[in-house]
Each structure stands twice: as C-alpha cells, then as structure tokens.
Amino acid sequence: MIDLYRRNDGPPQPLPAVAYTKDGFSRTDLANQPDSRRELGFVLFGSYDxxxxxxxxxxDGYAIVPIDQAGDPDPADIPKLIDAERDRxxxxxxxFAGKFFQTADLDRERIDxxxxxxxxxxxxxxxxxxLRWHGLPVDFFWIAADNSRVPMDAQTMVAFGNAVAAREGVMIVAGNDxxxxxxxxxxxxxxxxNSLWPA
Incomplete structure (x- = not known):
C-alpha cells in the first residue's frame, strides 16, 4: 500500500523525496517526519494499492476506486490523470536480473x-x-522486494541504476505521447x- 497526501488542495500523490518550504529550505524523509509534513502542508488523503x-x-474532490470503476474523467483533468498513472x-x-525491486520516489533516489x-x-x-567497491569491509548488496539481499559489484549497480532510470524515462515518454x-x-x-504503457 502507498500513502497519498494532498498539499495545498492539490491532487493526492505519494510524498516526494524532497520538498521545499516557502523560504527555499529542503525537507527530506517526509514519511518519518510529521512536523515537516505539517510545516509543508501535506495532509494524509488515504492509502491505496x-x-x-x-x-x-x-x-471538487478525489476518490480511491478500483481501476475497473474509474469511469470517464473530465477532459480538463486528463493531463493530471495521465501524470498520476505514469507515476503509479x-x-x-x-x-532486474531475475529479482523484483521497489522503485518508489525514495527508492529511485537511493538507487541513483x-x-x-x-x-x-x-x-x-x-x-x-x-563486492567491496563501496569502500566498506562488507559486501555490497541491494535489498529486493522479497527482502532478499542481492550482491552487486559496481558494474551491476550501474546497470541496475541505468535500468531503473531507463524505465522511468520510457514511462515519461509514454505519458507525453x-x-x-x-x-x-x-x-x-x-x-x-496496459496496452498504452510500456510493460
């Protein structure tokens, strides 16, 4: 499940990896910082799969519904709905390499x-x-979605990061199309x- 928040009455979205105050100060790790969420105006909307x-x-509002009950959107809302589907x-x-990995905002930031x-x-x-390319006396690994540890040398980590970035890129292009x-x-x-989006 993913928690969705509204900010300044905007559309419900997952928390960003970084958000900025009116004075330009950055705030990170918002999922674990309720004071920062309040400061920035993030209000919990709900959780969805x-x-x-x-x-x-x-x-004038939003709702979480099963995909097959989404219905026909207002034409004026379609660009934002495309963005939401792209981000979803x-x-x-x-x-990647036979293992499934999470790629939410914070995951992608860490991967990059x-x-x-x-x-x-x-x-x-x-x-x-x-496997100790990162300079620590332990082997480097990435944790897959099933909580298993996947060892990665530097070459594999670069390939993994490139694959994640490429997938995000093709989704952005598909949304623009x-x-x-x-x-x-x-x-x-x-x-x-599904036929409108890359697999």
Whole structure:
C-alpha cells in the first residue's frame, strides 16, 4: 500500500523525496517526519494499492476506486490523470536480473546515489566481481522486494541504476505521447490500459 497526501488542495500523490518550504529550505524523509509534513502542508488523503486501485477526480474532490470503476474523467483533468498513472507505474517496481525491486520516489533516489558511487568506483579502476567497491569491509548488496539481499559489484549497480532510470524515462515518454494524442483530438477511453504503457 502507498500513502497519498494532498498539499495545498492539490491532487493526492505519494510524498516526494524532497520538498521545499516557502523560504527555499529542503525537507527530506517526509514519511518519518510529521512536523515537516505539517510545516509543508501535506495532509494524509488515504492509502491505496497501485496494482488494483487508482485515484479519480469526483466533482471538487478525489476518490480511491478500483481501476475497473474509474469511469470517464473530465477532459480538463486528463493531463493530471495521465501524470498520476505514469507515476503509479513508475512506482510499481522493476525486475532486474531475475529479482523484483521497489522503485518508489525514495527508492529511485537511493538507487541513483549508489549508481553514481559505482560509476566513480569504476573510474577509479575497481574490478568486476569486487563486492567491496563501496569502500566498506562488507559486501555490497541491494535489498529486493522479497527482502532478499542481492550482491552487486559496481558494474551491476550501474546497470541496475541505468535500468531503473531507463524505465522511468520510457514511462515519461509514454505519458507525453498520450497527452499529444489527446491534444490532437484522439479519444482514449481508458488511459490506464496496459496496452498504452510500456510493460
């Protein structure tokens, strides 16, 4: 389940990895910082399962409903709904090297940081198969969605990070394609259809 929050009466969305105050100060780890959430105006909307549910606009508000009960959206809301579906799919996770990994906002931020560190290690000449490329006296691993530990050398970490970034990129392009098709006059009855999005 993913917790959704509204900020300043905006649409329900997962908490971002980083948010900023009016004065430009950053706040992170919002899921564990209730004071920061209050300061920034995040209000809990509800929890949903992105595999089976979707957020829809109903009048002046929003509701969490089963995907097959989403109904026809207001045309003016379609771009935001496409963004929400794009983000839902990005957050669903990715299979890499036969294991399934989580890819919510904070997960992707951590993956990218480790990918950058791995790239630096490669530039410094770390060898393939070296699981201690990160400079600590323990083997490097990434925790999969099933809580298993997957060892990764620097080369694998870079490939993993690149795969996650590439998947996010193709989802962004797919969402943009949908917006362009709709702006050109095409009617797409269900923007959540699997055939419209990369697997």
């Amino acid at each position: 992105p595999r089976t549910q979707v957020v829809v606009k109903r009048g 799919r990005i957050d669903l996770g990715i299979t 940081r480790s990918r950058i560190s791995a790239m630096a290690a490669l530039m410094n000449g770390v060898q393939e198969g070296d 949908l917006k362009r098709r709709i702006a050109a006059g095409e009617t797409i009855p269900d923007i959540t259809g």
